[in-house]
Amino acid sequence: MTSTETIQELARKGYQAGFVTQVEADTLPPGLDEDVIRVLSAKKNEPAFMLEWRLKAYRHWLTLKEPTWQAVKYHPIDYQAIRYYSAPKQKPKKDSLSEVDPEILRTYEKLGIPLEEQKRLQNVAVDAVFDSVSVATTFREKLYKAGVIFCSFSEAVREHPELVERYLGTVVPFSDNFFAALNSAVFSDGSFCYVPKGVKCPMELSTYFRINAADTGQFERTLLIADEGASVSYLEGCTAPMRDTNQLHAAVVELVALDGASIKYSTVQNWYPGDAEGRGGIYNFVTKRGIAHRGSKISWTQVETGSAITWKYPSVILKGDDAVGEFYSVALTNHRQQADTGTKMVHIGKNTRSTIVSKGISAGRGQNTYRGLVKVLKSAANARNYTQCDSLLLGDECGAHTLPYIEVKNATAQVEHEASTSKIGEDQLFYCRQRGISQEDAVSMIVNGFCRQVFKELPMEFAVEAQKLLGVSLEGSVG
Amino acid sequence: MASLLSIQDLHARVAGKDILKGINLEVGAGEVHAIMGPNGSGKSTLAGVLAGRETYEVTKGSVLFDGKDLLGTPPEERAKAGVFLGFQYPVEIPGVGNLHFLRTALNAQRRAKGEEELDAMDFLQMAKEKAKLVQLDAAFMNRSVNEGFSGGEKKRNEIFQMAVLQPRLALLDETDSGLDIDALRIVAGGVNALRAKDRAMVVITHYQRLLDYIVPDRVHVMSAGRIVRSGGRELALELEEKGYGWIGGEGGAAGKAKEARP
């Protein structure tokens, strides 16, 4: 068997999270206008300021055009054909997991995310978002004792309106971009976290996103605030059933790291990527940004293996002096997947530092673009950035593109950029096999080696997950 | 005594071009054979065919290793049977630790033989011991496989791997090329230390210099896909004196051109 065949074999393992869960859902008909937003807001018992904000965002969105500068191609999206709300029917308050639809619990179990605390992942609190709403949050008690608020966004709007009102839209204003505006108007749920002054969050926090219903868009919103000197590590995972049509996921994540705080935000994104011919799959158009105040640190780590199209740039505004921003990314595109991803590091404060390590893997006919902006404003004396961008090509039909943008307005800044492109070839495989290592083991060894720098940034359990995921996602390539 | 490696009338092609045109070679256990010859004579192709490189197509002939057919099996099976290829251009595998790589390989081979796998501690102990043979230090063993190694370090790493894997047949493809004299002495010292009664070695080289350090039992000269002369060590000395010019054929012409202009 040639190596190409073996890797194609690997390919056939396919997408393993592609099943559909049968649950009764409370769904709005497709289409979007102000009334839809009013209904949505009413269903969630939102305070008036939320509705106001949503409507402002909607009105602004109407004035915007869909962006076209990114290096991805897709069919036009009909925004009137999308359902903007779909929630599994359940009792409004989920005091215990026994009140959650058992079908949904089984779904998460199948995905390897047991929600029953007895079977919990060691020391990880999970907020599970099913289609548009949060269905369960675990470990609330323990977190509550530490003073950490970790709940669904809807709940936060009701129970902690002062925090939401204070921070919502301060990092990503609704006017930021087309998809952020849309999200601001229609977002249905998401996770909310507040870690008070000086508190080190006692466990990993995690949100697990699942798109289940057909024709729905998922528009969740995450807001995470680490108060002065606080620290938190947060992970999100994403999957969706296999469907022939494309589904839109336009999320917004806002991080606020106040003075001396530290936020580590990790993503393992495995939305349905579409089939080998490029049918179906999620359009993953996401705006993620953090604002880092004096002496704080925001670190993004992402492993992006899913979605038909990934288009996101988790960014850090280094506002305070001595703030630190990091971005570690593995993006894999296979078949006809497209990814245009990277980061923005905006240096405003003095002595701010940022690190970017991006690993792009292209296989099949996948296209992978790294697009990164390093911006050093005049105020950012002694700012430093280090960027490393590596691309790995598997096969002859895929592509890798590296587009660094560097804008430096302060002469004391130090900006470094390194880039490389290499190809996994017969040579590496033959070398491994000549030493007695099987072809499958050799491929996974080589790819995981390439990603090692990023995986080591992930929390332990998830690093192992990410490695497995990469093995499964590697479909049909290498020549 | 039956040969450990027995090659009969071996023909092979690469990308539609015939490279090996009838190789016959018998190598017994405990023997060291040197194969010499000018550029393009087919030396590296022979090593690749024996190790199972898939880009080479065998069109005729047979190869028996320990009395069993070698050609029908994939490279990892040959490795498990005890065939080791020291690469002319050792391959870099970024992010994969040298030791992790080698332990995976060794344990795959041990499993195949029904032996118990070595755990990380025992392996490390053993690897450290073997590394001394080619003067590799610990820091070096923890780097990614061949990544950022100089040419000389890569070749030393090949011999280190051979020392760990303890093959029955070692094919060393130009392990001496690109080495400064100090590195050559180290590599040759490692190879000599690994000579053993039950192990055969085929040393492929482009330069006579190697034979000052590794004394072969037999010397073969390849030209245009065939072995055109075989003899004892004196054949190497004759080559040293006359170059490849007298061999004739394509290889001869290349050898001659090379001599005229350093």
Add this chain to the structure above:
Amino acid sequence: MSASHYVDVARSFQARGDVPAWLQAFREEGLSQFQARGLPTSKDEEWKYTPVATLSSHPFQPVRDVSAGEDVAQAVARLALPGPRLVFVDGRFVPALSVLTGLPRGVVLKPLSQALREDGALLQETLGQFSRPSAHAFTSLNAALLEEGALLTLAPRALSEVPVQLLFLARGGDGPVLASPRIVVVAGEGSEATLVETYAGLGTGATFTNAVTEVSLGDNASLRHFKLQAEGDTALHLGGLYSRQGRDSRFQSHAFSFGGALARNEVHAAFAGEGGECVLNGLFVGRGTQHLDNRTDLDHAVPHCSSRELYKGVLDDRSRGTFHGKILVREDAQKTDASQTSRNLLLSEGAQVDARPQLEIFADDVKCAHGTAVGRLDDNALFYLRSRGISKVDAERMLTQAFASELVRAVPEGPVRARVEALLAEKLPGSAEVMG
């Protein structure tokens, strides 16, 4: 002053005659190429950042004779390494201070003037072979004025464990002096050697050194080449190193540029056989109003070759530096492994560096990486050192030294490294005057 001055100089030089016809033809070809190319201008992409007018600021002339007095002997004592050496003053060979003993079997070193008489056939075949195609006006001018320099030949498998040294002293005479040394290295199969070219200044006369080195490496041969350029504050220095490597050969170039008002260091390396390895290292340290140019050009023409390039610049005061490095990976050069790094440290507001990496890749199965950085000393590190009682000057010096040390440590331990360390110590902030 313009090109015509150099044309006149070359004409009257060539009119001396009394040389073999092939040599005369070689010089004449050099002159006609010089005329055709003309002096570079800042509109030339290759010379964009170089103050080219400086190169014709004085009526530089070759000298016919030099006297080697006590000053020269002292400089030699200070700069020479143990082992064989040739000493030159203002481009003229000084036999009395040269050492030709101690050369191993198969290693021949001689001044070019002697080689032109004795090794005509070899030189005819070698001279200009690698330098001509990528030459600029000053390489041509060097050819037009060719008469002195050195020839180093290594027989197949010859080993020279002691470094061979060439010491060029720029003193300047009654008028502005032009020295045009040409160094030729022919290394046979499997041979190994180390060559050290040292350029230093004596006194304050106007000097212009326009050197060309050509290296031919046979299969499996190995050459370590060191260039220690520490000429005086007012000196002009152009140096072009051209190499061509056979199969499995190793070539290392370590270029240290410390001196000169304007100094340009060029390395043009080409692979002609598979399995070659090439290391191009460079460290340039400028202060005052020095201008230090670095131009490298790597030609990966065949498969399976690797190159590692690291250039670092340290610039203080109002000095200026450039790094322009080009890597060409031709269509056939599969499995090429090339990396290029340029890091630069600016020690003052007025210092400036222009780094220009240029990769042209036409093969698809290759590994190429490049990186460029321009920065300043880390304020936190400086503060840390000072908070421990170290003076600002010493702290800066320590950190600068640390920055440069990567290239110093790339030189194998021994007398060459010691010499590099000494020259660097004189050049770093806080040290006395630039040597000269």
